[in-house]
Amino acid sequence: MQVKAPRGTYDVLPPDSQKWQYIEQVIQETARLFGYSEIRTPIFEHTELFERGVGETTDIVTKEMYTFQDKSNRSLTLRPEGTASCVRALIEHSVYGGLMPVKWYYSGPMFRYDRPQTGRFRQFHQSGAEVFGSNSPYLDAEVIMFLVQILSNLGLRDYELHLNSVGCPLCRESYRQKLIDHISPVKEKLCIDCQSRYEKNPLRVLDCKVESCHQAIAGFPYIYDSLCDDCQEHYILVKATLEDSGINYLHDNNLVRGLDYYTNTAFEIHIPSIGAQSAVGGGGRYNGLVKACGGPDIPGIGFALGMERLLLALDSLPDREEPNSKLDVFLAVLDEKYDNQAMQVLDRLRKAKIMVDRDYTGRSMKAQMKYADKLGARIVILMGEDEVNRGCFTVRNMSSREQLEVQTEQLIPAIIDILT
Ligand SMILES: [Zn+2]
Ligand SMILES: [Zn+2]
Numbered sequence: 001m002q003v004k005a006p007r008g009t010y011d012v013l014p015p016d017s018q019k020w021q022y023i024e025q026v027i028q029e030t031a032r033l034f035g036y037s038e039i040r041t042p043i044f045e046h047t048e049l050f051e052r053g054v055g056e057t058t059d060i061v062t063k064e065m066y067t068f069q070d071k072s073n074r075s076l077t078l079r080p081e082g083t084a085s086c087v088r089a090l091i092e093h094s095v096y097g098g099l100m101p102v103k104w105y106y107s108g109p110m111f112r113y114d115r116p117q118t119g120r121f122r123q124f125h126q127s128g129a130e131v132f133g134s135n136s137p138y139l140d141a142e143v144i145m146f147l148v149q150i151l152s153n154l155g156l157r158d159y160e161l162h163l164n165s166v167g168c169p170l171c172r173e174s175y176r177q178k179l180i181d182h183i184s185p186v187k188e189k190l191c192i193d194c195q196s197r198y199e200k201n202p203l204r205v206l207d208c209k210v211e212s213c214h215q216a217i218a219g220f221p222y223i224y225d226s227l228c229d230d231c232q233e234h235y236i237l238v239k240a241t242l243e244d245s246g247i248n249y250l251h252d253n254n255l256v257r258g259l260d261y262y263t264n265t266a267f268e269i270h271i272p273s274i275g276a277q278s279a280v281g282g283g284g285r286y287n288g289l290v291k292a293c294g295g296p297d298i299p300g301i302g303f304a305l306g307m308e309r310l311l312l313a314l315d316s317l318p319d320r321e322e323p324n325s326k327l328d329v330f331l332a333v334l335d336e337k338y339d340n341q342a343m344q345v346l347d348r349l350r351k352a353k354i355m356v357d358r359d360y361t362g363r364s365m366k367a368q369m370k371y372a373d374k375l376g377a378r379i380v381i382l383m384g385e386d387e388v389n390r391g392c393f394t395v396r397n398m399s400s401r402e403q404l405e406v407q408t409e410q411l412i413p414a415i416i417d418i419l420t
Pocket of ligand 1: 167168169170171172227228229230231
């Protein structure tokens with residue numbers, strides 16, 4: 001029986017893997033400029049962490065987690081997102097006792113048992129950032145500027161930034177009742193999940209994914225109109241900072257987060273060119289999360305970017321550059337008695353940071369030249385009896401078709417001369 005990759009997973013083969021490296025490299029470089037350091041957490045955690053850190057009533061936790069018992073009967077779960085693990089690490093290592101704020105970023109695979117469909121996978125990949133220890137609205141602006149800078153460094157400038165404030169527990173207290181009053185008369189039209197949760201947590205109805213729930217509650221009161229003075233002031237400062245930095249946004253009253261630990265700024269980034277599912281990432285403030293996970297009461301904010309969506313967006317760019325996998329130098333060995341010597345030549349060139357390869361399948365001279373061409377070699381070095389006896393190499397520039405004879409000790413400078 002042929003074994004295939006599990007449903008909802010996929011292999012990244014060359015040359016596609018170069019696109020991944022490119023995106024990860026842009027994220028790393030941008031993170032460095034913004035003062036974020038990388039954190040790497042385990043792929044699996046105790047299930048309880050996600051129940052607390054993602055929310056026991058969310059679809060992710062109730063329906064989509066890869067949960068299993070290990071051989072000691074512990075309940076473990078493949079991480080469905082990145083934030084909960086960062087919060088756990090922050091608490092576990094008392095990182096909050098050091099320099100604040102703590103600014104982290106991460107990249108890696110996440111797992112959700114979702115129905116696989118276009119652009120959705122059971123193993124998918126996210127890069128994100130989390131900052132702990134400051135409630136400054138300027139930090140909210142910085143986090144968004146970081147996200148926007150990543151997109152812009154990738155050449156993705158046609159994005160839409162959706163922005164809202166979901167307030168604080170104080171402003172939500174008065175808002176809750178207004179929302180319940182609006183929902184009660186139409187509660188029969190809601191999905192089963194919403195019917196059972198709307199009284200306890202009416203905000204969850206707002207971010208329900210079921211379309212008929214959205215229609216049923218049309219005209220619902222906006223949290224924006226219930227913001228307390230502090231939350232209004234916070235939101236105004238975030239918006240003003242973005243405006244002064246030349247970042248356009250759309251205030252979006254429909255952008256809400258149903259869980260209690262989300263506070264203030266919420267945002268989403270859309271790239272319309274990738275189609276209906278245009279969100280490539282999003283995030284927001286979660287001042288109640290560290291405490292909800294058993295830590296001290298310190299504020300946090302973060303975002304996550306979907307790598308698969310970013311790749312789609314990059315592929316949709318009209319002037320995208322294909323990854324360059326061309327070889328600098330191909331060493332054609334014309335007699336197998338020089339195989340060992342050839343390995344020393346390869347070694348010398350590689351130590352001089354020259355990208356070089358050779359044939360290992362016993363190709364004829366003619367076939368080696370064809371192979372070099374397929375690899376896109378810019379230079380071919382010929383190493384045959386004549387060359388070895390005279391202590392030199394024949395160096396062929398594949399674009400100009402010029403050929404020259406180079407003494408052994410002049411080989412590296414001659415190659416660098418052609419390549420630059
Ligand atoms: Zn408030
Ligand atoms: Zn619903």
